[in-house]
Structure formats: structure tokens, C-alpha cells
Amino acid sequence: MLHIRGGTVVTAERTLRADILCDEAGLIAQIGPDLETPAGYEVVEAGGLLVMPGGIDPHTHMEMPFMGTIATDDFYTGTAAGLAGGTTSILDFVIPGAGRTLLDSWRAWRDKADKAAADYGFHVAITHWDDQVHQDMETLVTSCGVNSFKHFMAYKNALMVEDEAFLHSMRRAGELGAICTVHAENGDAVAYLQKDLLAQGRTGPEAHPLSRPPSVEGEATQRAITLAGLLGVPIYVVHVSTEEATNAIAQARMNGQEVYGEVLPQHLVFDDQVYTASDWLKAARYVMSPPFRPAHHQKALWGGLMSGQLHTTATDHCCFCKEQKEAGLNDFTRIPNGTPGIEDRMSVLWHHGVATGKLTPEQFVALTSTNTARIFNMYPRKGALAVGADADIVLWDPTGTRTISAATHHQNVDYNIYEGMTVTGIARKTISNGKVVWDNGDLRAVRGAGRYLERPTYKRQPRYPL
Ligand SMILES: NC(=O)NCCC(=O)O
Numbered sequence: 179m180l181h182i183r184g185g186t187v188v189t190a191e192r193t194l195r196a197d198i199l200c201d202e203a204g205l206i207a208q209i210g211p212d213l214e215t216p217a218g219y220e221v222v223e224a225g226g227l228l229v230m231p232g233g234i235d236p237h238t239h240m241e242m243p244f245m246g247t248i249a250t251d252d253f254y255t256g257t258a259a260g261l262a263g264g265t266t267s268i269l270d271f272v273i274p275g276a277g278r279t280l281l282d283s284w285r286a287w288r289d290k291a292d293k294a295a296a297d298y299g300f301h302v303a304i305t306h307w308d309d310q311v312h313q314d315m316e317t318l319v320t321s322c323g324v325n326s327f328k329h330f331m332a333y334k335n336a337l338m339v340e341d342e343a344f345l346h347s348m349r350r351a352g353e354l355g356a357i358c359t360v361h362a363e364n365g366d367a368v369a370y371l372q373k374d375l376l377a378q379g380r381t382g383p384e385a386h387p388l389s390r391p392p393s394v395e396g397e398a399t400q401r402a403i404t405l406a407g408l409l410g411v412p413i414y415v416v417h418v419s420t421e422e423a424t425n426a427i428a429q430a431r432m433n434g435q436e437v438y439g440e441v442l443p444q445h446l447v448f449d450d451q452v453y454t455a456s457d458w459l460k461a462a463r464y465v466m467s468p469p470f471r472p473a474h475h476q477k478a479l480w481g482g483l484m485s486g487q488l489h490t491t492a493t494d495h496c497c498f499c500k501e502q503k504e505a506g507l508n509d510f511t512r513i514p515n516g517t518p519g520i521e522d523r524m525s526v527l528w529h530h531g532v533a534t535g536k537l538t539p540e541q542f543v544a545l546t547s548t549n550t551a552r553i554f555n556m557y558p559r560k561g562a563l564a565v566g567a568d569a570d571i572v573l574w575d576p577t578g579t580r581t582i583s584a585a586t587h588h589q590n591v592d593y594n595i596y597e598g599m600t601v602t603g604i605a606r607k608t609i610s611n612g613k614v615v616w617d618n619g620d621l622r623a624v625r626g627a628g629r630y631l632e633r634p635t636y637k638r639q640p641r642y643p644l
Pocket residue numbers: 239361465466467468494496515516517
């Protein structure tokens with residue numbers, strides 16, 4: 179039981195001086211100025227610190243089987259690293275293996291995630307369509323606490339979903355009160371360009387962004403929005419990385435369509451120059467999809483976040499070590515796609531967003547926690563500092579600094595994309611379900627302490643006639 183004393187509470191709506199009491203059940207019991215410390219409560223001094231809802235990362239891939247290998251951060255190490263950076267919940271992805279049902283796959287992910295140190299929920303990927311998928315979607319929604327499904331328009335011959343199956347899935351999700359999310363890149367175009375580049379002898383990581391130019395994302399984003407619009411269902415676009423996609427989302431919203439966009443901090447701070455490194459491994463470590471873009475796209479992403487046309491920040495945390503990346507030494511299309519970052523999302527966004535004056539602290543809370551909780555129907559249990567909410571809280575030092583390095587990070591991966599970046603804005607203490615789990619450098623993550631987040635459905639009416 180904790181008494182968080184003397185801090186400045188920041189929510190997505192407002193900033194005020196207040197104390198917070200966290201009870202035995204790990205819930206917020208009281209918020210107010212100058213509270214008395216009840217008997218048996220430990221005092222956590224928060225003077226000079228901001229007290230904010232714990233971060234929620236809506237896009238991670240812990241121990242994901244992908245491109246012939248498995249991402250190295252598992253549900254324990256990955257969520258523990260998140261706690262060190264102020265993130266107290268994640269939404270990960272169930273990826274159905276070949277021949278496995280959605281339900282079996284969901285159970286397998288539940289087993290894997292049992293060791294998580296922080297709370298977690300799942301989006302479930304739909305990669306094809308048949309009667310079993312139709313049935314399992316209902317079971318997942320009604321009995322398994324799943325209210326979101328994922329669609330990959332890229333990764334042809336692997337995870338890619340055809341438009342017809344995507345439409346079936348969106349209609350079904352709409353009927354069930356779930357939301358569809360989408361990785362928007364034209365997978366056919368990517369496969370075509372990859373083949374072309376390899377035929378030209380372009381085998382190195384510098385060919386990766388050439389195989390997935392911005393227009394490939396722009397087209398797929400527009401297509402996803404169009405298909406969702408045909409059915410009158412909401413759509414959430416993951417890892418928006420281009421001006422084209424940002425504009426498509428903003429335009430659709432202006433037309434009254436319910437469209438959400440997610441941004442990764444790495445797309446806000448790195449450009450396509452990362453692929454020009456003469457050291458192969460250095461460039462390969464930045465191979466992720468969508469790739470890093472020419473610098474002008476960053477301006478559009480910041481603008482989208484600042485104006486409210488883009489809504490959440492995530493990491494797409496997906497770790498592959500040197501030996502795994504080296505699978506693509508002679509062929510860039512075999513480099514496992516993915517970059518780490520769960521530990522650094524909040525600091526990088528504060529440093530480049532709030533400390534530079536682009537975002538207010540309240541917007542920071544909205545973009546790192548509250549909007550995700552609202553979109554994926556976890557609010558106000560998550561994403562809020564309110565009586566009755568889970569006591570997932572970060573005590574944030576807005577002027578504290580740290581230099582990011584693989585030598586000191588807690589992620590189970592042998593590099594850090596932000597290596598050497600000194601950031602202002604750090605998590606001094608992280609509280610997960612009422613327990614201090616990160617205390618100024620001391621990580622006290624508990625294996626298995628994380629709980630599965632059952633997310634109820636939305637009560638929505640389609641906005642257009644089906
Ligand atoms: N993003 C990435 O490169 N790897 C993880 C899978 C995905 O989200 O596309």
C-alpha cells in the first residue's frame with residue numbers, strides 16, 4: 179500500500195498538485211491534496227516529479243516466431259524492460275501458425291505470456307478466411323477477452339491477408355464489436371520490388387527501403403481506409419511512417435470516418451540514412467517494416483501527433499540479435515524485420531516531443547497511455563489516474579537525463595537503435611498494480627506478476643449502411 183506524496187499529477191486532461199493512495203488490491207483508492215498517510219502505507223516521495231498513468235505499448239512482439247527465427251525478448255524480459263522505462267502494460271499479437279486455429283494460437287500465447295512481469299492483452303492476427311475463423315473470432319470476443327484483430331497487408335506468402343479475407347474479417351469484427359488493426363503496405367508491390375532489386379544485384383540492407391517506398395504504404399493505407407469505409411467499421415493503422423499515410427488518415431477523419439493512427443518513436447527520430455552505414459550489421463539492425471524514411475516524413479508524423487490526427491505511440495518491439503540478422507547477409511529480404519525499443523519509447527518521446535515544445539505533458543500522457551486505453555477499451559481501468567483504476571503509475575523526472583545504451587538496457591537484445599542518445603525525461607519509479615517495480619535504477623520486476631487483460635467489446639453502431 180503506497181502513499182505517493184507531493185507530486186504533480188498529470189493526466190491526458192489536466193495537471194494538478196495531488197497525492198495518491200494505492201490500496202492493498204493494487205487500485206487507486208484516493209487522489210487529493212495533502213492526504214494523511216493511512217496506517218500501514220509506505221510513503222513514496224514524489225516532490226519535483228510528475229505522476230502519470232503508466233505507459234501502454236499497444237504494439238509489441240515478444241518471442242514472436244517470424245522469418246525463420248524467434249524474437250529474443252520474451253514476455254518476462256520484454257515487459258520487465260518496459261517497466262524500467264515507465265511502460266506498465268502491453269498489447270502483443272497472437273500470430274496463428276500454419277494449420278493452427280485462432281483459438282489454439284491464442285491459448286499458446288496465453289501460455290507463453292504467463293511469465294510476463296506487466297499486464298498484457300492480445301490482438302489476434304487474421305491471415306486467411308474460412309468458417310473456422312468466422313467462428314473463432316466470436317469465441318475470442320465473447321469468451322477470451324479479445325476486442326481487436328490484426329491484418330498484415332504485407333509479408334506475401336507468410337502473414338499477408340488478401341483484400342477479400344480482410345473484408346470478411348472487418349465485417350465480422352464490426353458485428354462482434356471488435357476493432358480491426360492493419361499493417362498497411364502493399365505486399366504484392368513489395369515482393370515485386372524485392373525480386374527486381376535482387377535481380378539487379380542489390381542484396382544489401384540499403385535495398386530494404388527501396389523495396390518498400392512511401393507510396394507502397396500510402397496506397398495500402400488508403401485501401402484499408404476505403405475497405406473499412408465500405409463496411410462502416412473503425413480501423414486502426416499501426417506504425418504509420420509516411421506523409422502519404424498520415425494525410426490519408428487525416429482526410430478520412432475529416433470525412434467522418436473512424437480511423438486511428440499509431441506512430442513509433444523510431445520513425446520520428448531516424449531517417450533512411452541509417453541504411454547507408456558501411457558496416458553491414460549496423461545497417462541491418464535498422465531493417466524493419468515500414469522502413470525508415472526520407473527525413474521530411476518526420477514532420478508529417480509530428481504534425482499528426484500534435485494535431486490529434488494520429489493517436490498513439492507504440493514500439494513494434496521485435497528483437498533480433500546479430501546471428502539472427504545475419505540470416506540476410508547475402509539477401510536483404512532474409513534479414514528478420516524488427517527493431518527493439520520498449521524501454522525507451524517514453525523517454526525518446528519526452529525528449530524529442532515535450533522537451534522541444536512540440537507536445538504538452540498532457541498530450542504526452544494521451545499519446546503514451548490514455549488514447550490506447552480508450553481505443554482498445556481498457557479505459558479507465560488503464561490509462562487513467564482515477565479512483566478505482568489500476569495503480570499503474572510512473573513517477574517521471576522531466577529534467578532527469580540518461581544515455582541510452584545496450585550496455586545498460588534491460589532488453590534481451592545485443593544492440594539498441596538509440597545507442598548513445600542522451601535523453602531528458604526519465605522514469606524515476608514505476609508502479610505496477612500498486613507495487614514499486616522500478617526504483618531509480620533498481621529493477622524489481624516479478625516473473626509472472628503480469629495479468630492477462632480481458633478487454634470487452636465496443637458498443638458501436640456502424641456509421642454507414644452495411
Ligand atoms: N515491423 C517489423 O519489422 N517487424 C515486426 C512485424 C511487423 O509488425 O510488421
